[in-house]
Amino acid sequence: MASLQRVFGKNSAYWLIGPAAVWLAIFFLFPMLSLLTTSLSDPAGSPIYGYDLTWRLQNYFEAISDYWPYMVRSLIYAGIATLLCLVLGYVLAYAIAFKAGRWKNVMLVLVIAPFFTSFLVRTLSWKLILADNGWLVESLQWLHILGEDGRLLATPFAVVMGLTYNFLPFMILPLYTSLEKIDPRLNEAAADLYSSPWQRFTKVIWPLSIPGVVGGTLLTFIPASGDYINSDLLGNPNTQMVGNKIQTLFTDASDYPHAAALSVILMVLIVGMVLFYVRRAGTEDLL
Amino acid sequence: MSEVPQEEEQKKGVSRRGLIIGGGVAAAGVAGFALLNRGGGGNAAGDCVTTDLSDTEATLNMSNWPEYVDEDDGDYVSTLTTFEQETGIDVTYTPDVNDNVEFFAKVRNQLGACQPTGRDMFVLTDWMAARMIDAGWIQKLDKANIPNVDKNLISSLQGVGWDPNREYSAPWQSGFTGIAYNKSLVGEVATMDELLTRSDLKGKITLLTEMRDTMGLMLLAEGADPANFTSDQWGNALEKLSKARTDGQVRAFTGNEYVNDLAAGNIAACVAWSGDVAAAEDENLVFLPPEEGMMIWSDNMIVPVQGMHKTNAEKLIDFYYDPVQAAKLAAYVWYVCPVEGAQAEMEKIDPSLVDNPLIFPTADFLASTHNFMALSEADAAKYEQEFADVIG
Numbered sequence: 001m002a003s004l005q006r007v008f009g010k011n012s013a014y015w016l017i018g019p020a021a022v023w024l025a026i027f028f029l030f031p032m033l034s035l036l037t038t039s040l041s042d043p044a045g046s047p048i049y050g051y052d053l054t055w056r057l058q059n060y061f062e063a064i065s066d067y068w069p070y071m072v073r074s075l076i077y078a079g080i081a082t083l084l085c086l087v088l089g090y091v092l093a094y095a096i097a098f099k100a101g102r103w104k105n106v107m108l109v110l111v112i113a114p115f116f117t118s119f120l121v122r123t124l125s126w127k128l129i130l131a132d133n134g135w136l137v138e139s140l141q142w143l144h145i146l147g148e149d150g151r152l153l154a155t156p157f158a159v160v161m162g163l164t165y166n167f168l169p170f171m172i173l174p175l176y177t178s179l180e181k182i183d184p185r186l187n188e189a190a191a192d193l194y195s196s197p198w199q200r201f202t203k204v205i206w207p208l209s210i211p212g213v214v215g216g217t218l219l220t221f222i223p224a225s226g227d228y229i230n231s232d233l234l235g236n237p238n239t240q241m242v243g244n245k246i247q248t249l250f251t252d253a254s255d256y257p258h259a260a261a262l263s264v265i266l267m268v269l270i271v272g273m274v275l276f277y278v279r280r281a282g283t284e285d286l287l
Numbered sequence: 288m289s290e291v292p293q294e295e296e297q298k299k300g301v302s303r304r305g306l307i308i309g310g311g312v313a314a315a316g317v318a319g320f321a322l323l324n325r326g327g328g329g330n331a332a333g334d335c336v337t338t339d340l341s342d343t344e345a346t347l348n349m350s351n352w353p354e355y356v357d358e359d360d361g362d363y364v365s366t367l368t369t370f371e372q373e374t375g376i377d378v379t380y381t382p383d384v385n386d387n388v389e390f391f392a393k394v395r396n397q398l399g400a401c402q403p404t405g406r407d408m409f410v411l412t413d414w415m416a417a418r419m420i421d422a423g424w425i426q427k428l429d430k431a432n433i434p435n436v437d438k439n440l441i442s443s444l445q446g447v448g449w450d451p452n453r454e455y456s457a458p459w460q461s462g463f464t465g466i467a468y469n470k471s472l473v474g475e476v477a478t479m480d481e482l483l484t485r486s487d488l489k490g491k492i493t494l495l496t497e498m499r500d501t502m503g504l505m506l507l508a509e510g511a512d513p514a515n516f517t518s519d520q521w522g523n524a525l526e527k528l529s530k531a532r533t534d535g536q537v538r539a540f541t542g543n544e545y546v547n548d549l550a551a552g553n554i555a556a557c558v559a560w561s562g563d564v565a566a567a568e569d570e571n572l573v574f575l576p577p578e579e580g581m582m583i584w585s586d587n588m589i590v591p592v593q594g595m596h597k598t599n600a601e602k603l604i605d606f607y608y609d610p611v612q613a614a615k616l617a618a619y620v621w622y623v624c625p626v627e628g629a630q631a632e633m634e635k636i637d638p639s640l641v642d643n644p645l646i647f648p649t650a651d652f653l654a655s656t657h658n659f660m661a662l663s664e665a666d667a668a669k670y671e672q673e674f675a676d677v678i679g
Binding site: 047066132149153154240244251252254 | 671
């Protein structure tokens with residue numbers, strides 16, 4: 001603090017907070033206000049002539065009663081994808097942290113490597129892999145894992161798989177950082193005290209990795225529940241998530257107020273769930 | 288020890304002042320808000336027409352639909368390249384119109400706020416062009432600069448309800464909405480009912496997100512006239528669509544991208560635009576008019592009020608109304624050519640296309656096609672909302 005004061009003068013705190021505060025005011029607060037007022041406007045307006053702010057709370061009730069299935073579906077898909085990411089990610093992060101030896105850095109780079117190409121392109125390429133007449137589906141049909149008319153593309157499976165694939169790195173990285181910090185000697189000590197491998201995992205490794213688990217699940221679940229690209233490209237009309245609904249309301253139906261209300265509801269729901277989750281996990285101090 | 292309270296003091300100061308600043312920003316936000324949020328505001332007076340920079344800048348930014356223009360290929364010189372060579376105008380041609388409503392959402396904030404969209408011309412379907420002209424977002428064309436349009440526009444497209452004297456728009460191409468199927472996968476799909484109920488097509492069809500295309504055909508299948516239907520007929524047609532969707536018959540509602548899925552075999556049949564199938568150059572793909580009839584529409588070149596190169600745009604419009612160029616374009620895209628005299632020119636390019644009704648429809652053929660009813664802004668919003676609720 002003292003040295004910072006020397007550089008920035010007495011008001012160092014303002015200098016430090018300033019840029020981020022201005023940034024947030026412009027790019028977060030303003031859009032947020034726009035969203036809130038739109039969500040309370042009269043849907044009788046049009047995108048051409050604008051909407052009147054009439055404090056119409058009904059938008060919220062209507063959005064919930066009309067579109068709750070999309071909300072539920074989003075939470076279920078995101079939940080499954082998060083669980084899958086956790087299982088897959090934990091195993092991999094554990095391996096990288098404790099077993100990878102000199103391959104550690106290479107493996108970490110490989111985890112991040114998919115980010116070098118765009119999210120959209122990667123999801124589109126799944127469309128090719130899962131195509132109805134592609135080699136994958138045909139092999140699975142030959143093996144009788146899939147029926148004659150069976151398909152992968154445009155199914156809930158493809159959507160959940162896409163979500164899992166796209167958000168996996170967000171799970172692995174926080175898990176890795178917290179696993180990597182664990183002192184291996186704790187594990188050895190537990191072994192010396194005759195605990196079985198399973199006990200060592202449940203009593204030593206898992207509790208110490210909780211911060212990573214919480215961070216990873218949040219970084220996976222939050223974007224996954226608002227995602228619409230995976231469902232748009234890999235799903236069908238019956239797998240639409242709330243993000244797709246918000247998008248069609250904005251673009252196809254030009255119904256900005258309900259779309260905005262739905263966005264606010266999603267946001268509140270997720271913040272609520274996150275707070276509850278973090279409290280239950282006893283990791284408030286991490287936030 | 289004595290330093291601690293000082294820091295404490297400072298912390299307090301920060302939060303107190305931070306609160307004031309934060310509150311101020313919030314208040315300013317709320318106050319300035321009503322303005323921001325109004326969004327639109329049609330500029331009926333047309334008072335935000337920009338100055339034309341065509342005299343000094345030989346450029347033109349044009350937005351069009353995908354697969355809607357010929358491309359250079361080996362020795363073949365495309366119409367667009369010819370235009371660039373003849374006029375010295377550098378055309379930036381962007382195929383970023385995939386769906387009228389989606390494109391509208393992309394540009395409406397700038398158009399409403401009287402700001403440039405970076406585009407000098409776009410090509411939109413009749414009803415959307417009408418909507419933008421109504422909102423005062425489109426510039427009048429200078430007839431003196433487009434003599435070919437006056438001379439060569441085919442009679443069936445001359446007077447349209449929304450632009451009676453073609454003061455604002457010139458058709459790029461017209462086309463039909465019908466059914467396409469992949470004959471290597473399924474047998475002929477002759478009606479909308481077959482498309483929506485046949486079990487071998489389950490999960491293998493797509494419909495268009497364009498309400499007027501999909502619902503036009505649904506209304507025809509319902510025995511209604513898309514140009515004049517009742518709300519009961521609309522309700523029935525929509526219900527049928529909703530059922531097909533819940534049953535899993537419909538794989539997706541798409542824009543222009545259905546062509547790839549049809550060729551790849553991910554879908555077996557779909558509602559399609561007439562030229563796309565021919566442009567895909569895949570002998571397995573077949574386009575046919577459903578027995579109940581087809582929809583007809585035109586896509587129109589329009590210049591937004593903030594389009595800064597209007598004269599250049601007019602040069603391009605005039606160029607494409609030269610029968611020679613029009614025939615060349617039509618032979619490539621296989622859509623209905625709006626230019627009189629192109630049929631004669633086609634004889635020199637590809638005689639087999641001269642009598643193709645999808646490019647040069649006869650009056651009889653046109654009589655079996657249908658338009659979609661012109662809707663008021665309120666009705667359009669209602670129907671689009673209901674349609675959007677069904678498609679997902």
